[in-house]
Amino acid sequence: MIRSKDKKFNFEEGAVIEHDLDKAPKTGDWRYMMPKVDKEKCSGCTTCVPFCPEASIEMKKYKEGQRDKADIDYDFCKGCGVCAQVCPMKAITMEKNK
């Protein structure tokens, strides 16, 4: 939100911009390769999570009694393949984006 909207005149008094995810470019559109997690192979080690530049990986419940597994949110994932490269279990493969 640009604060100047509240002002009488439509000029910017300094440029203060507030974070609003709805205004973010959906960087998932950049993707031409798509990471796919094989939930059976994923050990739930969390190695991939902090290396994802887009913060697109979360650990989520998969099966009762098992460790949480890596789960990718494709809204912002740019398909870089870093997650697949760092995964010690080779549980992530890059497939052609659909």
Added chain:
Amino acid sequence: MNKNLAKNFASGHSACAGCAFPAIVRTILGESPDPVVISNTTGCLEVTSTLYPYTAWKTPYIHSAFENASATISGVEQAHKALSRKGKVPKKIKFVVFGGDGGTYDIGLQSLSGALERGHDFVYVVYDNGGYMNTGNQRSSATPYAANTETTPVGKESFGKVEMRKNLMEIVDAHHIKYAAQANVAYLADLKKKARKAFETEGPAFLSVFSPCTNNWKFPTSQYVAIAKLATETNFWPLFEIEDGKYKVNWATENPKPVEEFLKTQGRFKHLFSEKNKPVLDEVKKIVKDEWQRLVDKTE
């Protein structure tokens, strides 16, 4: 989106696919015990995180020019001191500068030096990708010897940059600050530990973090972690700390990998593997070896 990870720096930024600095920013800020206020020099991080009308920053963030992010944070830190004494603002806030190597080694060096010398309570972080990447890979004083850049192009008569990297850590150390450390994005546990120490330090603390650039070092987008790891395993980018002037190496091996293993992963060093450039490659290896020895000697 991983909400916890994106607590300070969200998704939706426009850094290249496979860029290293988002992990650096999130990891370091994740270790702050208090709310943070950030000042950022001009550079890749700044242009890609603040593309109008969006900002990826969920923290107070001040965009400064190349040369004055440290001056900006000095003023904010002083203002905070005065205002918190009067009880007008919360007492505990951490002040952080992020700068690329261009905004740190080169253009912002004077304001960094001033802020370090005056002893402001802040953490300076340089994410070092060895050049002016957002404008297309011009050389900086952090660019390594022999790298191919737009302003040190490889050709018939030239082999890339002819100068060595500036030793910024020694320059920072010369300000007698309590804590400075060199870290690497591939070693997140080490980076976290160093970030924590930097935040705990009263007065200035400095972190220099290795940040591979897929676009201008020319490597596939999936490789930043692998390449960063090789940089340390070959002694190209040692991990160390300087606490009260005392050096300590944090990662070492009896048998470092050959430097070629790091160099061959990147297009910017491709020319070093021709017959003609064999002496240049030997010089790169010599520089890495000598610099490592210089560092080790300082730990004694």
